[in-house]
Amino acid sequence: MSSEEIHPSGGPSCKCSGSALYMGPLKKAGSSNPLVLHGRHFGRTVFALCNYPALLTAGHMVFMALLDSYPGLLDHLTNGEEEDLIHVGELLGKGASGARGDNTKTLKSAILKWLVPRGQAVIPPLSRNIKTKQSLKSGETAVRGDQWPIFLYAGYVYDPEDPWKGLLRSEILICGFKHVFTSPSSVDKEPKATRSSNAHLHSMKSITKGSLTYIATQAFRFSLSSLSVFSCTDMVTDSENFYHSILDLLEDPDESEEVGDLMMWWTCRVFPNSSSSQRSISKNSALLKIREKRAALQEQATADIN
Numbered sequence: 001m002s003s004e005e006i007h008p009s010g011g012p013s014c015k016c017s018g019s020a021l022y023m024g025p026l027k028k029a030g031s032s033n034p035l036v037l038h039g040r041h042f043g044r045t046v047f048a049l050c051n052y053p054a055l056l057t058a059g060h061m062v063f064m065a066l067l068d069s070y071p072g073l074l075d076h077l078t079n080g081e082e083e084d085l086i087h088v089g090e091l092l093g094k095g096a097s098g099a100r101g102d103n104t105k106t107l108k109s110a111i112l113k114w115l116v117p118r119g120q121a122v123i124p125p126l127s128r129n130i131k132t133k134q135s136l137k138s139g140e141t142a143v144r145g146d147q148w149p150i151f152l153y154a155g156y157v158y159d160p161e162d163p164w165k166g167l168l169r170s171e172i173l174i175c176g177f178k179h180v181f182t183s184p185s186s187v188d189k190e191p192k193a194t195r196s197s198n199a200h201l202h203s204m205k206s207i208t209k210g211s212l213t214y215i216a217t218q219a220f221r222f223s224l225s226s227l228s229v230f231s232c233t234d235m236v237t238d239s240e241n242f243y244h245s246i247l248d249l250l251e252d253p254d255e256s257e258e259v260g261d262l263m264m265w266w267t268c269r270v271f272p273n274s275s276s277s278q279r280s281i282s283k284n285s286a287l288l289k290i291r292e293k294r295a296a297l298q299e300q301a302t303a304d305i306n
Contacts, residue, residue, distance in 0.1 A: 035088060038070050039095020041202040044180065046210040048100060048217065049240055053089030103180050103218050110184065111219060114175045145241025149220050164258050168212060169265065176219040177270055181211065207266035209250040217243045
């Protein structure tokens with residue numbers, strides 16, 4: 001995986017003191033532009049299907065996450081003209097689009113190896129002339145984006161009585177995440193903080209809801225389809241609906257407990273040395289008893305008020 005070198009706080013590549021956002025004349029930007037590089041990572045980890053020029057001029061909740069993720073961006077946007085805002089948006093969009101394309105291309109071949117190890121046959125065997133495959137390719141049969149594939153579940157088992165059980169914990173999903181964020185070589189061995197990994201370059205030490213949704217979309221709506229590019233307008237996989245249905249679930253306040261457990265599980269699997277992966281409280285510890293007692297007091301206080 002090639003290095004995506006960035007200088008978010010101003011470094012050797014900056015032409016303007018203290019700012020990596022200096023762009024010079026509005027001309028065609030190369031892949032090394034810091035905004036293009038940041039757009040690649042932002043698209044992977046926060047929001048993949050985004051019109052960045054529209055985001056920067058019209059406003060959106062994602063905008064605040066973008067500002068938080070790139071130091072100095074707010075000052076630059078505040079002091080810039082509308083033309084500058086659109087140009088910044090185009091650079092970020094170029095990065096995000098390029099990242100989607102690169103990941104789709106490399107995951108397509110990799111995921112087949114994870115599904116069918118070398119020397120083994122597909123079980124059950126698939127016929128080249130299977131009617132379902134042909135009807136999907138022709139558009140005769142469509143799969144709605146909120147109909148999630150079994151590959152999202154641990155052990156590829158879906159429990160209709162407990163739909164959260166194993167959701168977004170499949171081995172192929174883990175392989176896809178490592179392939180994109182911690183390097184393809186980390187899929188088959190213990191992850192290391194290599195200087196070339198996207199996670200290291202962007203100081204990523206924990207899973208995000210956006211990154212998990214991104215990998216799910218990449219791995220199961222594009223890599224397992226006949227599409228050659230990551231597109232939010234395709235009708236075969238209904239990818240935009242799929243992306244939003246996953247992200248909406250992860251951002252639903254009513255699902256915060258399950259989502260919190262899921263995020264911690266993922267961080268422990270992919271970033272085992274991260275401080276956030278080591279925050280689980282030991283059973284029978286003093287800290288756990290203190291928190292349990294506090295929760296009981298708060299629950300009793302709420303009951304007394306009602």
